[in-house]
Amino acid sequence: MECDVAVLGGGPGGYTAAIRAAQLGARTVCIEQEPELGGTCLRVGCIPTKAWVQTAHAMHQAGETFAKFGVEVSRPQLNFGQAVEWKNAVVSQMTGGVASLFKANGVEWAKGRGRFTGPNTIAVEGGEDVTFKNAIVATGSFALRPPIDGIDSPRCVDSTGLLAQTQVPRRLVVLGGGIIGCEFASIFQRFGTEVAIVEMLDTLIPQEDADAAKELAKQFGKRGIALHLGKQCNGVEDDGQQLRVHFGDGESVEADLMLVSIGRGPLVEGVGLEEIGVQFDKRAGIATDEHRRTTVANVYAVGDCAGYWQLAHTAFREGEVAAENACGHDATIDDPAVPRPIYTDPEIAGVGLTEAQARERHGDDVAVGMFPWVANARAVMQAETVGWVKSIHETKYGELLGIVMVGPHVTDLIEAGTVAIDAEATVETVADGMAAHPTLSEAIKEAGLVALGRAIHLPNRKRAAAQT
Numbered sequence: 001m002e003c004d005v006a007v008l009g010g011g012p013g014g015y016t017a018a019i020r021a022a023q024l025g026a027r028t029v030c031i032e033q034e035p036e037l038g039g040t041c042l043r044v045g046c047i048p049t050k051a052w053v054q055t056a057h058a059m060h061q062a063g064e065t066f067a068k069f070g071v072e073v074s075r076p077q078l079n080f081g082q083a084v085e086w087k088n089a090v091v092s093q094m095t096g097g098v099a100s101l102f103k104a105n106g107v108e109w110a111k112g113r114g115r116f117t118g119p120n121t122i123a124v125e126g127g128e129d130v131t132f133k134n135a136i137v138a139t140g141s142f143a144l145r146p147p148i149d150g151i152d153s154p155r156c157v158d159s160t161g162l163l164a165q166t167q168v169p170r171r172l173v174v175l176g177g178g179i180i181g182c183e184f185a186s187i188f189q190r191f192g193t194e195v196a197i198v199e200m201l202d203t204l205i206p207q208e209d210a211d212a213a214k215e216l217a218k219q220f221g222k223r224g225i226a227l228h229l230g231k232q233c234n235g236v237e238d239d240g241q242q243l244r245v246h247f248g249d250g251e252s253v254e255a256d257l258m259l260v261s262i263g264r265g266p267l268v269e270g271v272g273l274e275e276i277g278v279q280f281d282k283r284a285g286i287a288t289d290e291h292r293r294t295t296v297a298n299v300y301a302v303g304d305c306a307g308y309w310q311l312a313h314t315a316f317r318e319g320e321v322a323a324e325n326a327c328g329h330d331a332t333i334d335d336p337a338v339p340r341p342i343y344t345d346p347e348i349a350g351v352g353l354t355e356a357q358a359r360e361r362h363g364d365d366v367a368v369g370m371f372p373w374v375a376n377a378r379a380v381m382q383a384e385t386v387g388w389v390k391s392i393h394e395t396k397y398g399e400l401l402g403i404v405m406v407g408p409h410v411t412d413l414i415e416a417g418t419v420a421i422d423a424e425a426t427v428e429t430v431a432d433g434m435a436a437h438p439t440l441s442e443a444i445k446e447a448g449l450v451a452l453g454r455a456i457h458l459p460n461r462k463r464a465a466a467q468t
C-alpha cells in the first residue's frame with residue numbers, strides 16, 4: 001500500500017495527524033493495532049474515566065445536593081453494571097466517531113501492529129506493507145510498574161485494569177497521588193469504596209500549584225480518603241483473599257484492589273525506530289524539534305511517545321503541526337499555553353505558571369489574587385462553594401502569567417485563561433473586561449481584580465492600591 005503520509009498509531013496524536021494530512025490532500029494511511037481507533041484517550045483514558053466522573057458526580061448530587069434545592073429523591077444507590085454500560089456506550093460512540101471521520105476525510109485505516117522495516121516502509125502484522133514518503137510516529141505510552149515485591153499480583157491493576165472492573169472494590173489502595181491516581185480515588189470514594197492513597201512525595205499532584213494540591217488534600221481528607229503522603233510502598237502481600245500493602249516504616253493497609261498509577265512511559269521500543277535511525281530515549285521518548293521532526297528528516301513524532309506533557313490536547317495540536325509539515329507547510333509548536341485539567345472532586349485546572357514558578361522567574365514583581373467561590377452567586381446557588389480562582393501576574397507590565405482554579409466546572413472555565421495567556425493579555429484585560437452575570441466565569445475577572453487590589457465582591461485588603 002503506497003501513501004504520502006503514514007501515521008503509526010490511531011490515538012489523539014495519530015488520528016488528528018491523519019485527518020489533517022488528508023485534509024491537505026495527502027494520501028494517508030493510519031496503522032492502528034486495536035479494534036477501535038482513538039488510542040488510550042478514547043478507549044481507556046480520558047473518555048471512560050470522565051464518564052465515571054459523571055456517575056460519581058450524580059451520586060454526590062443526588063445524595064447531598066438535590067435536597068438543598070428542594071428536590072426530594074430517595075437515597076441514591078449505585079448500579080455499577082449500568083455505570084459500566086454507560087462508560088462503554090460513551091467510549092463506543094467516541095471511537096466510532098473517529099472511524100467515521102476517517103471515512104469522511106478519506107484516511108485509510110490499516111489494521112494491525114506496525115513496525116518500521118526500512119526508511120520508507122512500515123510492515124503491518126497480518127497485512128500489506130505500507131510505503132510512505134513521510135511518516136508520523138504516534139505510538140503513545142504505557143503504564144509503568146515499579147519493582148516492588150508482590151506487585152505482580154492480579155489484584156494490583158493499572159488504570160486499564162481498574163476501568164475493566166465489573167464490581168466495585170470494597171477497599172482500594174491507590175499507589176501514586178498524581179493526576180490519574182487522584183481522579184480514580186475521587187471516583188471510587190463516591191462509589192462507596194474505602195480509598196487510601198500512598199504517595200512517595202509529601203504532596204498530591206506535585207506538578208500543580210501548591211495551594212491547589214493543598215486544597216485537594218484537604219477536601220479528600222474531609223471525604224474520608226486516607227492520605228499516606230511521603231510514604232514509599234515497599235511490598236505487597238496477596239493472601240488469595242485480599243492485599244496487604246506495606247509502606248513507610250512498618251505501616252500497612254489492607255485492600256481488595258490496588259491501582260498502580262505511578263506514571264506512564266513512552267512507547268518507543270519494538271516499533272523499529274532503531275532500524276530507521278530515529279533517536280529516542282526510553283524515558284523521555286522520541287526527540288523532536290518544534291516542527292515535530294525527529295532526527296530523520298521525513299519522520300515526525302507526536303503525543304505521549306514524544307513529549308513530556310502526556311495530555312490528549314497537546315497530542316492533538318502536535319498532530320496538526322506534524323501533518324502540516326509532512327505536507328510541505330511550515331508549522332511550529334513553540335511554547336503554547338497548555339491547560340492542565342484534573343477531574344477530581346473538586347476539579348482543578350491551571351494554565352501558565354504556578355505561583356511558585358512565577359515567583360522563581362519574576363521574584364518580588366509578582367501579584368496574586370484569589371477569589372473564593374463562596375463569593376460567587378452562581379457557585380452559591382449550585383451549592384458548590386469549595387475552592388477559588390487564583391490570578392497570577394507580573395507587576396512591571398501587568399502580564400498575566402498564570403490562572404489556577406479549584407472548584408466547580410473549572411476544567412471548562414480554564415479555556416478563558418488559556419486564550420488570555422496565549423494572547424499575552426495583561427491582568428487588566430481580564431479584570432476590566434465583562435463577564436456575564438450570574439456565571440462562574442465572573443470569578444476569573446474577580447480574581448484579576450483581587451490581584452489588582454480593587455475587588456468589588458470581596459473586601460479589599462489592599463485598599464491603598466485600589467485608590468490609585
Ligand SMILES: Cc1cc2nc3c(=O)[nH]c(=O)nc-3n(C[C@H](O)[C@H](O)[C@H](O)COP(=O)(O)OP(=O)(O)OC[C@H]3O[C@@H](n4cnc5c(N)ncnc54)[C@H](O)[C@@H]3O)c2cc1C
Pocket residue numbers: 008009010011012013014015031032033034038039040041042044045046047049112113114115138139140141159180267270271302303304305310311312313314315343
Ligand atoms: C486513565 C487515564 C486518564 C487520562 N485522562 C486524560 C484527560 O482527562 N485529559 C487528557 O488530556 N489526557 C488524559 N490522559 C492522557 C491521554 O490519554 C494521552 O495523553 C493521549 O491518549 C496521548 O495520545 P497519543 O496519540 O500520543 O497516544 P495513545 O492515545 O496512547 O495512542 C497510541 C495508539 O497507538 C497504537 N499503537 C502503538 N504502537 C503501535 C504499533 N506498533 N502498531 C499499531 N498501533 C500502535 C496504540 O494501540 C494506541 O491506540 C489520560 C490517560 C489515562 C491513562
